[in-house]
Amino acid sequence: MVTDGYPADLTFDNDDTTDQNFTVHLKHQNIQSTEAKTVTETIHYQGAGNQTPADNTAQVTVTRQVSTDTVTGEKTYGSWSADQSFAAVTSPVIKGYTPDQAEIGAQTVSGDASDLDFTVIYTKDAPTKPVNPSQPTMPAKPVNPSQPTTPAKPVQAGQAAATNFVDQRLPQTDETDQQHMTLSGLLLLAMSSVLGLFGMTKRQHKE
Template identity: 40%
Template sequence: MNETVHYQYADGTKAADDYVATPITFTRSVSTDAVTGEKTYGDWKADQSFAAVTSPTLQGYTANQTSIAAQKVTLESSDLTYIVKYTKNVPTVTTTTTKIYAGSPVTANQIDQVFKSQAESNHGLPNTGLRSERNKTNLSLWSVLVISFVGLDIFSNRKKNK
C-alpha cells in the first residue's frame, strides 16, 4: 500500500518534490506442517495508517491544502495519491498613515478657520507661499491711487509753469 502527494503550481508544473510515504505492508503468520507440508495461515495484521502530511510552504504562493490528514487503510484499500495545487498570491500594498498634531485631533472646522485666518492676514497661505487675493486687490488699489496723485501733481505743475 502506497501514499504519494504531488505538489504542483496551478499550471500543472512541479512546485516541490513529491512526498512518498514508507509503504505499508500487511502481514500474517504462516505455519507449515513438517509432516504433510500443509500451510496454515493466521489472521492479517490489524488495519494501519499513514501519518498526516504537512504541505511545504512556498513563498509567494498559497496551497489549496495545507495538509493531508492521517489515512487509515485496510487490506482492501487502494494506493493513495493526492495533488496539492499552489496559486500565486495577489500582491498587497501596505501604507502607513502618520498623524502629526499636538493634543486632541483637529476637526475640519478648525482647518477651515486656519485657512480663513491665513487668507485674511498678511501671511502667505499655508504650504503655498502665495499671498491672499485680498492683499493683491489692496495692492492694486494703492497702486492706482499713487499713480493718480503723481499724475495730478505732474499735471498741476505743468499748468503753473505756463
C-alpha cells in the first residue's frame, strides 16, 4: 500500500442514505534476484581409434539482475555482465595421425550466446617409403708397384776402375791444377836449398 486516502476527521455513521468513501493506493511488490548462465565449450575428437583423446570441455559464467512482480509474476531483466572468453586449445599430437584442425581458436561469448561445440577429426598418416641406402663405393684398384731397378753388374775383383782426370782450370787464370802443383814444388825446393846453405854457413862460423 502506498496511501489509503483515509481523512483524519472522517467518522463513520449508521446513515445508509449517505455514502462515505476514501481511496487506497496499492503498488505491486518486486523481488530482486540474480540470474546466472553457464556457457559450455565442448571439443570432440574422432578418428584415432583407441588413441582418440577424450572430449575437451570448458565453461564460463555470466550474470544479470532480475526483478519479479509478486502480483503478476512478470519479470524484468537487467543487462548481462561482461563478455567471457575461452582460450585457444591445441589439438593433441597423436603419433601416426594428423588432425584436420591443429587448433581451436579462442572464443568470446556474451550472455546471449549458446553452448559452443567443435569436432576435430584425425586421419591416419600414409606409410612412408623407406629410403634405399646408398650403394657402397667400390674400392679403388690398387696401383701396381713400379718395377725394381736391375742392379748394376759388380766390378770383377782385381780389375782397376778407370779414372777420368778432368783438366780443371782455375777461373780467370786459365791455369791447371797440375801447373800450380809444379810451381809450388819448385818454390819449396828453392826454400829448402836456401835454408840448407844458411845452416852450413852458420856452422862454419862456429868452427
